[in-house]
Amino acid sequence: MTHKPRPRPDTPHVMTEERVEIQALAREFARDVVLPIANELDPVEGQFPDSMVKQMADMGFFGILIPEEFGGLGLGVFEYCLVAEELSRAWMSVAGLLARGNGMGGGFSPEQEARLLPKVAAGEYLGAFALSEAEAGSDVANLRCKAERNADGDWIINGTKMWCTYADQADYIVLFARTSTEEKRHRGISVFLAEKERGTFPEGISGAPAKKIGYHGWKTWELSFDNFVLPADSLLGEEGRGFYQAVSGLEVGRAHTAARSIGLAQAALEDSVKYLKEREQFGHPLADFQHLRFKVADMAAQIEACRQLMYHVCTEIDSGRRCDKEAAMVKYLAGEMSEKVTSEAVQIHGGAGYTKDFAVERHWRDARLTKIFEGSSEIQMRIISDELLGR
Numbered sequence: 001m002t003h004k005p006r007p008r009p010d011t012p013h014v015m016t017e018e019r020v021e022i023q024a025l026a027r028e029f030a031r032d033v034v035l036p037i038a039n040e041l042d043p044v045e046g047q048f049p050d051s052m053v054k055q056m057a058d059m060g061f062f063g064i065l066i067p068e069e070f071g072g073l074g075l076g077v078f079e080y081c082l083v084a085e086e087l088s089r090a091w092m093s094v095a096g097l098l099a100r101g102n103g104m105g106g107g108f109s110p111e112q113e114a115r116l117l118p119k120v121a122a123g124e125y126l127g128a129f130a131l132s133e134a135e136a137g138s139d140v141a142n143l144r145c146k147a148e149r150n151a152d153g154d155w156i157i158n159g160t161k162m163w164c165t166y167a168d169q170a171d172y173i174v175l176f177a178r179t180s181t182e183e184k185r186h187r188g189i190s191v192f193l194a195e196k197e198r199g200t201f202p203e204g205i206s207g208a209p210a211k212k213i214g215y216h217g218w219k220t221w222e223l224s225f226d227n228f229v230l231p232a233d234s235l236l237g238e239e240g241r242g243f244y245q246a247v248s249g250l251e252v253g254r255a256h257t258a259a260r261s262i263g264l265a266q267a268a269l270e271d272s273v274k275y276l277k278e279r280e281q282f283g284h285p286l287a288d289f290q291h292l293r294f295k296v297a298d299m300a301a302q303i304e305a306c307r308q309l310m311y312h313v314c315t316e317i318d319s320g321r322r323c324d325k326e327a328a329m330v331k332y333l334a335g336e337m338s339e340k341v342t343s344e345a346v347q348i349h350g351g352a353g354y355t356k357d358f359a360v361e362r363h364w365r366d367a368r369l370t371k372i373f374e375g376s377s378e379i380q381m382r383i384i385s386d387e388l389l390g391r
Contacts, residue, residue, distance in 0.1 A: 022079050026086035029059065030094075035359075038091035038217070043356045045216045048097070056094075057123025062101025070117035072102075076318035077252055081259035081310060088263025089270075092366040093217035095260045099253075100126040100166055104174060107191055107236035107245050128170035130161040130194075130223060131246060137162070138379050140246055141185035145225065147177035147192065153232040155192065157204070157225040163373075165220040167207060171198050176242050189242035192234045204228030214365035250375070251317050251324065254331035257374040258310045261338035261367065265303045268345035268363045272296060275349055275358075292348060299341045306334040325387040332380035335370040342367040 015023075037052060056062060064080045066072025073079075080102065087095035101120050104127035108116060119125035136142040145159025157177055167173060173194040180188035196202050205228055209219040237245050273296060276287040286292055309330045316323040342364040346353035353360050371377045 019079060019082060022075075023082045023086060025059065026061075026083040027089070029055070030086050030090035034087060034090035034094050038094075038362070039359065042091065042216045042362050047219070048094070048217050052094075053097070053123060053126075056097065057101075060121070061098055062123045062126070063121030064098070065102040066117050066121045070113065071121040072117070073121075076314070077255055078311070078314040078318055080252075081255050081314050084256055084259040085263040085266070085307075088260040089267040091217060091362075092260050092264055092369075093215055095256075095263060096165070096215070097218070099256060100128065100170065104129070106249060107174070108193075109236075112193070112236075125171045126166070126169070126198075128164050128167040128173045130164045130167065130173050130175045132163045133160060134162055138376060141189075141243060143176060143178055143189055145175075145177045147179050147190060147230075149232075150229075155230040155232065155234060157192070157194075157228040157230060159225050161221075161223045161225070163210070163220055164207070164223050165215070166218050167221040167223060168201065168219060169198055170196070172196060174236065176246065179239055182240075186243040188240050189246075190239050191236040191242040191245050192230055193236050194228075194230055194234065202228070213368075214362070215369055251313070251322075251327040253374050254327040254380075255310060255313050255317060257370055258306065258313070258330040258334035261334035261370040262303060262307050262310060264363045264367045264370070265299070265306075265334075265338045265341040268342040268360050268367075269296065269299050269303060271358065271360050271363075272299070272345045272348045275352075286348075295344055295348060299344055302337045302341060306330065306337050309333065325384055328375075328380040328383040328387075331375065332377050332384070335367075335377055338367040338370050339364075 033052060033055060037049065040046070041048075060073050061083060063070075063072030064075050064083060065077070066074070068074040080098070084095040084098055087098070101123060103117065103120060116125055120127075131140065131143075133142075133144055135144065145157065145161060147155045147157050150156055157175065159177065161175075164173070173196065175192045175194045176189055177192060178188055179190040182188040196205075201207060204226055205223060206226070207221040207223040209221055212220060273287075276292055276296065277285055279286045309326070313323055313326050313330050316326065342360065345360040346364050349358055349360055352358055355361065
């Protein structure tokens with residue numbers, strides 16, 4: 001499914017009554033449900049409970065971008081990112097879980113949309129994304145995993161994939177594989193819908209979880225495909241056009257990652273303000289010391305600047321306008337800001353910040369990832385500079 005643009009509001013960026021209500025609902029859920037789970041499970045690298053995933057489904061979070069005709073909320077990227085920011089204030093991983101629903105990047109045919117999107121919106125059909133490889137991260141066109149037809153017309157998949165978060169628990173995997181060798185590397189890549197049973201890998205797929213320092217709550221897998229068989233009708237979209245499908249939804253992905261970065265930083269700021277008011281040194285609350293007050297002011301200003309740019313990018317996406325440069329900018333700035341702000345929060349907490357007794361260390365670990373995944377900071381700078389100076 002491809003996100004359908006909505007008419008641009010008369011007053012861009014405005015927080016309408018509907019948006020305020022959605023934001024408040026997500027904030028309450030993050031505070032009352034997600035944060036206690038995060039505080040319990042992240043230190044021991046525990047897995048999301050099914051009950052939390054079901055609550056998210058019941059609240060419509062997996063159908064924010066899905067049209068109402070398919071059981072979704074029929075809202076836009078603006079609302080999607082509002083919810084992502086609020087969830088990240090509690091646990092960034094849960095904000096990432098949003099993207100396992102909401103159409104998972106699209107590519108479904110009309111028949112597949114009618115059959116599958118109602119289940120996606122209900123949280124009954126969640127996906128994982130198998131694109132990256134050991135030699136094909138930022139360089140997507142260097143993909144080596146192969147898909148070849150057998151005598152019956154079925155597809156036989158062989159190769160490996162990296163960084164497949166939620167692959168074990170997903171109901172399907174969006175799999176990118178090379179179906180032909182072309183002179184231009186970005187051609188000849190196709191996309192497949194690999195449906196599976198939740199909680200297991202089918203015959204022909206095996207995997208090992210990555211040993212991550214953060215982004216806990218779910219496992220991220222390295223997958224091996226050994227003569228994995230897919231039916232002939234498993235192709236998503238047009239054969240050989242997978243590279244273009246991979247890059248078509250990047251603006252939404254970058255806005256979503258910016259929202260997660262901002263949520264992490266906002267949580268670190270709020271935790272720091274609370275700590276400064278409670279902690280005393282030399283007979284005064286830490287909040288009385290000017291250099292710490294100025295740290296907080298700088299943190300807050302950086303967060304709000306990124307948030308307003310994110311609102312602009314979301315508005316442009318929802319209006320159907322191209323904003324490659326601006327989406328790259330907000331992803332780059334928010335990721336860099338988030339690492340800096342969460343690091344400052346650890347510093348404000350002193351030795352306590354370097355323990356698992358306070359959530360700021362979790363925000364710091366997770367923020368570091370936002371500069372890497374969904375296109376590293378260096379890739380975003382390349383996109384921005386190419387727009388300004390030419391390729």
